[in-house]
Amino acid sequence: MKFDGKTAIVTGGSRGIGKQVTSKLFKEGANVVIAATNSTVGENLVKELQKENPGNKNKVLFYTTDIAYEEKVKSLFKFVLDKFSKIDILVNCAAVGFFKSTIETTYSEWEKTLDVNLGGTFLCSKEAAKVMISQGYGHIINFGSDQSYYTFKTSPVYSPSKFAVRAFTDVLSRELTEKNIKVSLVMPGATDTSFAGKIEGSDKNKGQLTGEDLANAVIYILSQPDNVVIDQIMMYSLKFPYKV
Numbered sequence: 458m459k460f461d462g463k464t465a466i467v468t469g470g471s472r473g474i475g476k477q478v479t480s481k482l483f484k485e486g487a488n489v490v491i492a493a494t495n496s497t498v499g500e501n502l503v504k505e506l507q508k509e510n511p512g513n514k515n516k517v518l519f520y521t522t523d524i525a526y527e528e529k530v531k532s533l534f535k536f537v538l539d540k541f542s543k544i545d546i547l548v549n550c551a552a553v554g555f556f557k558s559t560i561e562t563t564y565s566e567w568e569k570t571l572d573v574n575l576g577g578t579f580l581c582s583k584e585a586a587k588v589m590i591s592q593g594y595g596h597i598i599n600f601g602s603d604q605s606y607y608t609f610k611t612s613p614v615y616s617p618s619k620f621a622v623r624a625f626t627d628v629l630s631r632e633l634t635e636k637n638i639k640v641s642l643v644m645p646g647a648t649d650t651s652f653a654g655k656i657e658g659s660d661k662n663k664g665q666l667t668g669e670d671l672a673n674a675v676i677y678i679l680s681q682p683d684n685v686v687i688d689q690i691m692m693y694s695l696k697f698p699y700k701v
Contacts, residue, residue: 458486459680461515464541466533468492468524468581469551471499473650474600477668478548478675479517484510485676487546489517490537492581496521516540524551524577525569534584543592547585548675549578549599552618559613567614574618575625582629589638596639598675599626603646603691619644623689630688639686641678645671646693664696 465482469475470491483489483506493499499519506517520536522529537544553573555566582597589595604616605623623642630640648671649662670692678687 458484459676460485460487460546463487463545464490464537464543465546465548466490466492466537466544466581466585467548467550468577470548471495471502471519473550474645474648474668474671475548475550476502477672478550480506481669481672481676482546482548483513483515483517486513486515488515488541490533490540491517491519492522492524492533493519493551494521494523524581525572527580530577530580530584533581534588538588544585544588545595546679547581547595547597549581549597551577552600554615556611556615558611562613570614570618571621574615575621578622579625582625586629586633586638589633590636594637596641596679597629597633598641598643598678599629600671601626601642601644603644603693605642605644606691634686641687642689643671643674643678644689644691646691647697664694666692666694666697 460482465487467475467479467489470479471493479489479491491499491502496519503517503519520533522533524530551573553570555562555570578599585595585597599622601622602619604612605619608616626640626642633640645666648666650668674690674692681687
């Protein structure tokens with residue numbers, strides 16, 4: 458298996474893209490800690506993966522947390538280190554989105570979006586960086602969006618949050634590359650998930666990227682030789698390309 462002996466944290470790892478990333482990493486031999494807010498969904502995924510992969514000697518665990526809060530993030534990383542003594546991979550998938558006009562968007566929605574999408578990515582990356590610097594290795598993968606480069610109507614909060622994630626990831630890469638730590642950014646276009654009230658598998662989403670497509674991109678990034686880092690990947694479905 459590709460990731461035998463590796464330890465990974467996947468934020469937002471119980472649903473959508475994060476669920477598929479968790480599944481791929483676990484099936485490839487990594488110990489995976491799913492970090493998310495809904496314990497019922499998370500624990501059910503753990504049972505599902507264990508049932509589907511009875512021969513796996515690696516572990517998949519769920520940890521209830523809210524990455525918008527610093528102390529909760531610190532507790533998450535302490536939990537992982539207590540269990541596995543190291544962190545090889547962090548994949549920041551957790552995100553929220555509210556899609557309405559500027560006038561209709563509330564300030565609480567503005568704050569929540571930035572607290573999770575940008576603040577949570579910052580807090581988790583910061584804690585991971587501390588561990589990885591002391592180890593002398595590691596890989597952080599952040600999830601942006603096509604809206605890390607382009608804006609859309611009815612996206613006055615989500616677009617700025619993802620622009621900021623791209624900028625932060627660039628800064629983090631400049632800081633950590635010289636310390637032998639890889640930093641990458643994945644930016645998906647329209648994806649068939651239940652994100653922001655969408656219905657996964659609906660006719661409206663037909664032809665969009667899938668969570669598995671994005672999980673495969675994460676595995677590709679992580680599978681590069683030690684001297685190679687994939688800086689950014691932007692992905693679209695052929696049926697849903699972005700039109701400038």
